[in-house]
Amino acid sequence: MLKPKAIDCPSICYRPIKPSDREVLEQIHGNLFPIRYESEFFHNVVNGREIVSWAAVDRNRPDGRSDELIGFVTARIVLAKDSEICDLLQHNSSSTDQTLVYILTLGVVEAYRNLGIASSLVRKVVKYASGMRTCRGVYLHVISYNSTAINFYTKMSFKCLQRLPSFYFINGQRYDSYLFVYYVNGGRSPCSLLEIVSFMVSYIRDGIKCVSSRLRKNEKRKVSKWPKCKESHSLISMAPSKGTVAVESSGYECV
Numbered sequence: 001m002l003k004p005k006a007i008d009c010p011s012i013c014y015r016p017i018k019p020s021d022r023e024v025l026e027q028i029h030g031n032l033f034p035i036r037y038e039s040e041f042f043h044n045v046v047n048g049r050e051i052v053s054w055a056a057v058d059r060n061r062p063d064g065r066s067d068e069l070i071g072f073v074t075a076r077i078v079l080a081k082d083s084e085i086c087d088l089l090q091h092n093s094s095s096t097d098q099t100l101v102y103i104l105t106l107g108v109v110e111a112y113r114n115l116g117i118a119s120s121l122v123r124k125v126v127k128y129a130s131g132m133r134t135c136r137g138v139y140l141h142v143i144s145y146n147s148t149a150i151n152f153y154t155k156m157s158f159k160c161l162q163r164l165p166s167f168y169f170i171n172g173q174r175y176d177s178y179l180f181v182y183y184v185n186g187g188r189s190p191c192s193l194l195e196i197v198s199f200m201v202s203y204i205r206d207g208i209k210c211v212s213s214r215l216r217k218n219e220k221r222k223v224s225k226w227p228k229c230k231e232s233h234s235l236i237s238m239a240p241s242k243g244t245v246a247v248e249s250s251g252y253e254c255v
Contacts, residue, residue, distance in 0.1 A: 011060040012117060014124060017053040017072060019046045024069045032107045034143075034170050051076050052101075054124045056108070056117045071108035073121040075101050075128075075138075085139055085161070085179065101129040103140035122156055129184050136187030143168055144176040158182045 017025065026042055044051050056071035080086060080098040103125060108117045129135045142149045144163070154160070158180040167177035 009060055010058045010112070010115065012070075012112075012115065012120075013057055013059050014054050014120065015057065016048070017046055017055045017069075017074075021055060021069050021072075022046045025072060028069060028072070028107055028109060029105065033105065035168075037105075045074050051104070052125075052128065054121055056112075056121060058112070069109075070112045071117045071121060073106045073125055074104040075125050076104060077132075077135075078102055080136055083139075085181065097134045098136055099132065099134045101125060101132075101135060101138045103138060106140075118152065119156065126182055126184065129182075133185070135184055137181050137183045139179065139181040141167060141177040141179055144178060150178060153180045156182070 022042055025045065026037075029037055029042075043049070045053050051074055053072060053074045055069050057067050058070055059066045061068065061070075078100050079096075080100050081096065083100050083102075085100070103122075106118060106121060108121075126138055129138045138158075140153070140158075141164070142153065150160075159182070161179045161181055164177045164179060166174040168175040
């Protein structure tokens with residue numbers, strides 16, 4: 001793997017991958033990934049056939065290597081309805097043109113890591129996806145034992161949707177993978193059972209608060225009538241024959 005001995009004031013730039021990058025691209029993939037990619041994959045990447053890509057280069061790299069790859073990201077566009085995460089994506093089923101961007105590979109040579117290059121490459125993909133009116137998200141798989149990549153995508157605000165058992169088969173052994181998604185342009189996952197229950201609890205709680213508030217208001221209205229009542233002049237006369245008192249009106253008159 002190409003590995004500079006020292007990095008003095010690197011000047012990182014980004015550009016599309018081109019045919020002249022193929023040899024270095026194959027070398028880096030071979031060094032970074034346990035999966036071996038077919039020749040057709042590299043041919044499609046460098047020629048932009050159904051694959052979009054970005055390269056990172058160091059313009060201050062010596063020995064005429066200022067345009068040589070030090071990092072890359074490759075991705076392709078897929079129809080949402082045909083994607084493997086169709087059931088995990090809330091989308092308009094009546095719209096046949098909604099898409100997703102799937103990240104195929106992402107890598108940075110060892111000597112240039114921890115410089116924010118991988119983050120910048122992923123942001124290139126997200127910006128590209130966001131610029132597509134029909135795109136609803138960027139997604140990818142991470143092998144279960146790659147804790148560095150898992151932490152990286154989590155920090156990049158990707159959402160882990162599920163763990164897929166035995167997704168990878170490498171050197172005769174099966175490995176699980178995690179499915180990560182970054183939603184764009186209003187894309188989101190369908191409501192989970194937990195979200196539905198939370199919504200119902202919130203709805204019921206708000207309903208109880210509303211009813212309680214109305215009952216309190218009604219009580220206040222009833223109580224507030226009494227201070228507005230005034231005592232009337234009770235017309236009292238003496239009955240001449242019996243000497244008893246007769247009350248000719250009620251004790252209170254509400255106004």
